[in-house]
Amino acid sequence: MAGRQLIAGNWKMNGLKSQLSELTQLVEASKGGLAQRCDILVCPPATLVGEAGGAAGSAVAIGGQDCHAKASGAHTGDVSAEMLADAGASHVIVGHSERRTDHGESDAVVRAKAEAAWRAGLVAIVCIGEVEAERDAGETLDVLGRQLAGSLPEGSTGKNLVIAYEPVWAIGTGKTPTVGDVAEAHAFIRKTVTERFGAAEGAAIRILYGGSVKPSNAAELLAVDNVDGALVGGASLKAADFIAICQGARAA
């Protein structure tokens, strides 16, 4: 178990400036005591990272949703980890299944992006997870093992890395694995990182669960062994829902 839980919101490609009023409500709740319960992170679209950082102050951490592996250069439309850090981000999600699917990102690309995050001083949130056919074929742990081996850089620690386990079939579908399945996957991830990075870092690396987390199931999922927080998509867009999920965090 890695101490305080981290509840991270991923706004994905949602959010105009008006969405920042939801962040403002979250900041108020954080200052009002929610931050004592868990660490809170919001990853808005890149267009809002700077403004979100200004609104969040130190009450809520701000992260990016992706970064390029290089620091700068001729890569139209891309954003570097250095740019995110410069705008006020402390974290960046890499290897989300939507990036892996929409942009063909391989484990090697994800690993390079995690290293880029570190170069810029950001915490990398590396996403892994099986698709439904792999789950149905009983291949979940094989897939996770392969993705961990390929996506995590050498030198991963509890300070520079967070892992998000997101079964792809549970993302945005309202379907969630059983708590037993979540426990099995997280125990496997813990064992894998402990074997590779040693007992201290293996224990310190936070492993988030993601996929249809909402106020009604958050406390149950967050109580599972080796679940060190949640990566929340749709339900992070409404402050009231996200606050309710944070309130489901296990007391440290």
Ligand SMILES: O=C[C@H](O)COP(=O)(O)O
């Ligand atoms: O990054 C977040 C995940 O993809 C989960 O999304 P969701 O909560 O909308 O299922």
